[in-house]
Amino acid sequence: MAVLVSAGVVTLGAPLVPVVQTRFDLSETASQWSYTITLLVGATLTPVLGRLADGRRRRPAAVCVCALVAVGCGLSAVADGYPVFLAGRAAQGLGVGLVALAIATARDHVPGSRGVRLLALLSVTTALGAGLSYPLTMVVAEQWGLAAAYGGAGVLTAGVAVALAIGMPRTVDASRRTGLDLPGAVLLTAGSLAVLLAISQGGVWGWTDPRTLGCAVAGVMALAVWVAVELHVRFPLVELRLVRQRDVLAAHLTAVAMGVSLYSTPVLVSRMAQAPSATGYGSGLGLLVVGLVMTPIAAGNLAGNRLALVLARRLGSRGALATGGAVAAAGPLVLVFVPGGALWTLLLAMALSAFGAGATFGTMTTMIVGAVEPAETGSATSVNILLRLVGGALGSAATGAALAAHPGPVAGFASASGLRFACLLCAAGCAVAVVVSLVLARRRTSPTPTD
Structure with a gap:
């Protein structure tokens, strides 16, 4: 429940970007930050929490x-x-x-086949939370405004905090370390933030602008130092040697590629749904109907997640991962060819996008958990989440640049060709995920439930 509520809060920015743009009288680029800043904070601090x-x-x-x-x-x-609104989105x-x-809690406390199913389900809770929250958020925002949407989410999350304080079980193994690699945390946070900032703002500042280049260089240097520190410290923030395992490497690279589509396709669909018909692709729908358009996210991810367990048993991790990527690619392609x-x-x-994402992320989590020790579960899965968000930042930057480079006949909206190109970029990310799956993932079958 905690993850579902939090996921819904985090993803509030995607469907509400046009609403935020109108509420604060912003440009399209400035309003996009109400979504981007949440992903940046989540990406940079998740490994520490992991x-x-x-x-x-x-x-x-x-x-x-x-x-x-x-x-x-x-x-x-x-x-x-x-600015205050953005500060709130950053904290979210x-x-x-x-x-x-x-995921770390579930692995400690839910053993056997039930644990496998639960771990796979938890891997897609961000998308499930988004799918469940989108319709409700749109209704509330349309009827009572942004304040009611975010105020209601705050009340729900506060209730979850109380529930966790009362009922969340403690760590099973009391011998596990309590310390935190602070130098590693600072370096990874600073490096990730700088690189993601360069990616997300490159299209706005200009890819050769000193600010973009400065952030990129500073971020790469910080990450290089971080790698050196992690390989020599006794208790690293992230156990980098795990990446040498093929399943872990395949899951991480697939996360980057799939993240491009996972976070950008819903934004493109939302923009299409709300754009006027004069653009050549817009539906001119109200917020309530746009929220209903987003309902397949929850159902599709859940169905894809369940199918992933069956595919892994019959086709192995490689086949399950590749199938999910192929189905996810079909989602944005529908917008291109129809x-x-x-x-x-x-x-x-x-x-289609949600179904493929559910199958892919469910498979990735079981691959990682099957390859690492319990004491590394939170760290390994948090890195995978970070890389999904890196892919999301890449996708947001690429699709945003594509839309900005193709202005349409209606002021403030891209042309039909620009939108199709942005959709093709999302499909290309899924195609890369398919190739990575087939080349790197092991043939063996991932653990699956037997009951």
């Missing part, structure tokens, strides 16, 4: 995260200006780390 999940401070870390997310929702609800990004916390923005095409695109 390591805490592997230690004895799991419960206080989870309670603290939920409390901060609730505070962030409150800030966004009462904000009179965009901490909720991304709850997925790693939940022009006009009809409601049924938007629903089909979301369903």
Whole structure:
């Protein structure tokens, strides 16, 4: 429940970007930051929370995260200006780390086949939370405004924080370390933030702008130092040697490639749904109908997640991972080859994209868990989440640049060709994931439930 609520809060920015743009009288680029900043914070701090999940401070870390997310929702609800609203959205990004916390807890306390199913399900809770929250968020935002949407999310998250404080089990192994690799945490956070900032803002600042190049160089240097530190410290923030295992490497590279489509396709569909028909692709739908268009996210991810277990048993990890990527690629391709923005095409695109993502991320988690020790579960899965968000930042930057480079006949909206090109970029990310799966993933079958 904690992960579902937090995931819904984190993803509030995607469907509400146009609403935020109107509310604060912003440009399209500036309004996109209401979504991007949440992903940046989530990406950079999730590995730290993942390591805490592997230690004895799991419960206080989870309670603290939920409390901060609730505070962030409150800030966004009462904000009179965009800077305060953004500060709230930044705090909400901490909720991304709850997925790693939940996966580590489940592995410790739910053994056997039930544990395998639960771990696979937890891997897609971000998408499930988004799918469940989108329709409700759209209704609330349309009827009562942004303040009600974020205020309600804050109340729910505060309730989850109380529930975790009362009922979350402690770490099973009392011998696990309690310390945190602070130098590694600072270096990874700073390096990831700088690189992601360069990626997300490169299209705005210019790819050769000193700010873009400075962030990129500083980030790469910080990450290089971080790698050197992690390989020599006794208790690293991230055990980098695990990447030498083929399944872990395949899962991490697939996460980057799939992240491009996972985070960008819903934004493109939302923009298509709300764009006027004069653009050549827009449906001109109201917020309530746009929310309904997003409902296949939850159902598709859940169905794909369940199918992943069957595919892994019959085709092995390689086949399950590649199948998920191929189905996910079909989602944005529907928007390319079926022009006009009809409601049924938007629903089909979301369903295929969500189904493929559910199968892929469910497989990735079971591959990682099967390859690492229990004490490394939170750390390894948090890195995978970080890499999904790196892919999301790459996708957001690439699709944003594609839209900006193809202005359409209606002011503030891209042309039909620009939108199709952005969709092709999402499909290309899924295609790369298929290739990585077939080349790197082991043939062996991943653990699956027998009952």
